[in-house]
Amino acid sequence: MNSRRSFIQKVALTAASIPLLRFQSLAAPPASDEPVLRVALMGLGGYANRVADAMKSCKKAKLTGAISGTPAKLTDWQQRFGIPEKNCYNYQTFDQIKNNPDIDVVYITTPNALHHSQVLRVAAAGKHVICEKPMAINAKEGQEMVDACKKAGVHLLVGYRMHFEPKTLEVIGMRNSGEFGKIMFFQGQCGFRIGDPTQWRLNKELAGGGSMMDIGIYAINGARYMVGEEPIWVTAQEVKTDPVKFKPGVDETIQFQFGFPSGAVASCLSTYNMNYLDRFYLNGEKGFAELQPSTGYGPIRGRTNKGELTAPHVTHQTIQMEEMADIILRGKQPLIPVNGEEGVKDLKIIDAIYAAVKSGRKEPLKLV
The missing domain is CATH 3.40.50.720 (NAD(P)-binding Rossmann-like Domain)
Incomplete structure (x- = not known):
């Protein structure tokens, strides 16, 4: 400690x-x-x-x-x-x-x-x-x-x-200071069993997809800010067990993998058919960090090879709006960007994941 x-x-x-x-x-x-x-x-x-x-x-x-x-x-x-x-x-x-x-x-x-x-x-x-x-x-x-x-x-x-969440920032600070050594692997698991089949999240015209357009983006974005690099390729596989509830264009479960310039890799899961999936795991040559739950409304819980993360919980949306006020009114630069360009990078990755599901091939990514 x-x-x-x-x-x-x-x-x-x-x-x-x-x-x-x-x-x-x-x-x-x-x-x-x-x-x-x-x-x-x-x-x-x-x-x-x-x-x-x-x-x-x-x-x-x-x-x-x-x-x-x-x-x-x-x-x-x-x-x-x-x-x-x-x-x-x-x-x-x-x-x-x-x-x-x-x-x-x-x-x-x-x-x-x-x-x-x-x-x-x-x-x-x-x-x-x-x-x-x-x-x-x-x-x-x-x-x-x-x-x-x-x-x-x-x-x-x-x-x-999550870009303002204290335990998340504590892990990123430790990574930036070299406490985990060279980052080797990230795992992001995000999912839950979705209920009402008539809700907009299961309507392709309103949602643009399925679980990937809702819960999966947490694993995509999390892989980027936890590893600290932009992925350069993606592979992906879709599983659909209920084609009635999950109609064409509405994904139920997608597994996807990233490769990063340093050689680090990521393995992620996005699903609307499994509960108790809200976990990030980061592995480096000298240590590790685990957040579970990692993206829920809180409190986020976490540990590293050096012990439990102890930052207090404050309502995420309160922190977010305070920080965004500083960005808009006072020109503050956040540790992890929250601008539209950041959003476009995640969308490029989502496009590539859907392309990889269809092609069965490794799809290249160019985010920088």
């Missing part, structure tokens, strides 16, 4: 990888003359409610608007979160946010296939965008979203909450 304590002391002034110090900074509000990020949430489903509840604890971000196609939800949010009626919009009228100074950024939590058009409209209205992952249903759409936001001069961020 002494080497880890020494590492934390050594980088305390520069890194976002020191969880305890991060929480002390989150607890303190910004100086009185610093702006607060004013947020409108689009798509008022279960996850949007989770974000809104988490933002009650934010000091640097405030919920000020809501966008939904369901009038009853807008009325409910006005009452529960104190949102003025003038800051509420539906999907036909939300372009009018262009004239609303109460809204700085729109956080989009709608089904995957809607992200592309909605991001383009928000950017055209001159507002910053936070978009849930996956950012789009393919890399072409994702790049168009990045280009549109650049042209409009607005930020495009992706809801990668």
